[in-house]
Amino acid sequence: MIGRTSMLLESNLKLKALGYNGDLSKARSFFDSMPERNIVSWTTMLALFSTHATVSEAWHLFNAMPLHDLVSWNIMLAAYAFNGHLKEARSFFGSMPCWDVVSWNSMLSGIIKHGSLNDALQWFGIMSVRNLVSTNALLNAFSQAGHFAEAKNLYSTMPEHDIVSHNAMLAAYGHTGDVEEARCVFYSMSYCDLATWTILLSLYAQNGHLVEAKCMFDSMPQQDIVSTTAMMAAYAQNGHLKDAVDIFNGMHYLTLVSWNSMLDGYAQNGYLKEAKILFQIMPMRNLVSWNVMLAAHAGNLDDSTRFFGGMQARDTVSWNVLMAANTYNGHFVEAISLHMEMKMEGCDPDDATFISLFFSCSHLGDVICGLKYFVSxxxxxxxxxxxxxxxxxVDLLARSGFLHEACTMIEEMPFMPIVDDWICLLGSCRSYNVPELGAYSGIRGSRSYNVPELGAYSGIRGIELNVDSLPRANRENARFNTLSQKKKDVRRTSSGRASAGAVESIPPSHNSEAQLADMNSSPSSLQVVDHSPSQASGRWQPQMIPSSGEREGLHDWQARKYQGPDEAFLCHGPKCYRETFFVMVATYLGVPSPA
Known part of the structure; x- marks a missing residue:
């Protein structure tokens, strides 16, 4: 009996060794020749099939098993989920006799990889059991999808963290450029791996902290090809091309990422001739290599179009580069046509695609087309x-003459407006000869961003603001600004001199709830629903809430919208607060909603 058990154990170990070497045919032959098999033998072979064979082959082997345990059920579930067969995975999950945390996590990982983030959130919400692996999977999903506020909220509410949690959060801060927050996470870590050092090094480099990046590189306990390539890219991104070339030439082993990083360094710094030479001598290329060279030719539309036509394969980045080249050179109609060709080739757009489309529609004056693209x-x-x-x-509406709508958009967006928004509106007010709104935008821009030249540029001297012509949501600020301007004019007259463009700082208005209700009920402007915050339920919910830095400068009535969890900010699709405004703008302008 002991001899048989020993032989079976030895056979299972040999079967597993053949599987680790990736030789499925030899493993299958050995499995078939085994005189005796147990549940370990079957599950080992099933794991090999789920990794190296098709799902259907794994399913046939699963059905041939004399009995099933939870391990075999989980292996088959993972085979469905990880290969993108989510419908079959859900059905199989429902047929399982019982579930453990591995079962739930397998489904969650499959949905994150092949489904949507909303579906992953829903699955995460119904999971009866979770562990750190579950939360880390969702944290990584938030970070990779660009939902950095939700990632930060989830990270802060996690009862425990490991190296995976910390690295995911560092990667998120790398995308947002928040160096200080990344430092806090790094120095709070009890253990760092090579990926941690490399992520922080790249974060420093992307935000122009080249000295800190070099110190980080020199302080690393060990350096590999990934960290060395990251340091090379850091030099190239910050204009130190000679240092990047020195690292590149000193590397004993070059990966495709290394070649692409050096190629991108030449292209970014305007060395097109050197980029072409490097591109020709590269031992291997991928789509990234071709896209880098396409971007290098973007300044010359004929060259970029010719290079694009010679590409054997294209992805969304390729189309985006050519669209951006057309918009940069003033070929706006051609940029929109490229979007149609892109769709016909089966290539889905991304957020950069729509920026080119909005820019083109804005310069063509086609506000309806631009809003349709936004709703889409x-x-x-x-x-x-x-x-x-x-x-x-904002630029699209302002250029097309929808000045009050553009102003309301600036006031109501969930981000802090940038000074360019007010400058854009101010320029359009001058073009369309709307002095009242122009004066308001000049004062708002100069007061919020300490740019007094905006007040002078708006030509507010001698203008009596007609407050009733403004959107009601802007009238109270306008009254404060008008009163301040009158006081300033009196002081200027009495002193006999006028300081060009000096606009005094005016405290933000304090509106009562009754005044807010009256403002929001204006029939002359768009109806923007004021979502008041609900009480926190104690359960973590993903939100898109401006950071404390973005809330600075908001009026009290605006800031109150961001004081805690609010169902209006839950990003479970396009119907959250920040998109609702644009859907209303589209409706207001007669743009039909997609079916």
Whole structure:
């Protein structure tokens, strides 16, 4: 009996060794020749099939097993989920006799990889048992999808963290450029791996902290090809091309990422001739290599179009580069046509695609087309609008003469407006000869961003603001600004001199709830629903709430919208607060909503 058990154990170990070497045919032959098998033998072979064979082959082997335990059920579930067969995975999950945390995590990982983030959130919410692996999977999903506020909220509410949690959060801060927050996470870690050092090194480099990046590189306990390539890219991104070339030439082993990083360094710094030479001598290329060279040719539209036509394969980045080249050179109609060709080739757009489309529509004066694209971005593709998208839409509306709508958009966007938004509106007010709104935008821009030249540029001297011509949501600020301007004019007259463009700082208005209700009920402007915050339920919910830095400068009535969890900010699709405004703008202008 002991001899048989020993032989079976030895056979299982040999079967597992063959599987680790990736030789499925030899493993299958050995499995078939085994005189005796147990549940370990079957599950080992099933794991090999789920990794190296097709799902159907794994399913046939699963059905041939004399008995099943929870391990075999989980292996088959993971085979469905990880290979993108989510419908079959859900059905199989429902047929399982019982579940453990591995079962739930396998489904969650499959949905994150092949499904949508909303579906992953829903699955995470119904999981009866979770562990650190579950939360880390969702944290990584938030970070990779660009939902950095939700990632930060989840990270802060996690009862425990490990190296995976910390690295995911560092990667999120790398995308947002928040160096200080990344430092706090790094110095709070009890253990760092090589990935941690490399992520922070890249974060420093991307934000121009080249000295800190070099110190980080020199302090690393060990350096590998990834960290060395990251340091090379850091030099190239910050204009130190000679140092980047020195690292590149000193590397004993070059990966495709190393070649692409050096190629991108030449292209970014304007060395097109050297980039072409390097591209020709590269031992291998991928789509990234071709896209880098396409971007290098973007300044010359004929060259970029010719290079694009010679590419054997294209992805969304390729189309985006050519669209951006057309918009940069003033070929706006051609940029929109490229979007149609892109769709016909089966290539889905991303957020950068829509920026080129909004920019083109803005310069063509086609506000209806621009708003249709915006609604399509939100509903058809379930994208979330970024600050750059908002700025493009402000520019689109303002250039097309929808000045009050553009002003309301600036006031109501969930991000802090940038000074360029007010400058854009101010320029359009001058073009369309709307002095009252121009004066208001000049004062708002100069007061919020300490740019007194905006007040002078708006030509507010001698203008009596007609407050009733403004959107009601802007009238109270306008009254404060008008009163301040009158006081300033009196002081200027009495002193006999006028300080060019000096606009005094005016405290933000304090509106009562009754006044707010009256403002929001204006029939002359868009109806923007004021979502008051609900009480926190104690359960973590993903939100898109401006950071404390973005809340600085908001009026009290605006800041109150961001004081805690609010169902209006839950990003479960395009119907969250920040997109609702644009859907209303589209409706107001007669743009039909997509089916």
């Amino acid at each position: 971005m939100l509903i058809d593709y379930n994208f979330h609008a970024t600050k750059q998208h908002y700025h493009c839409m």
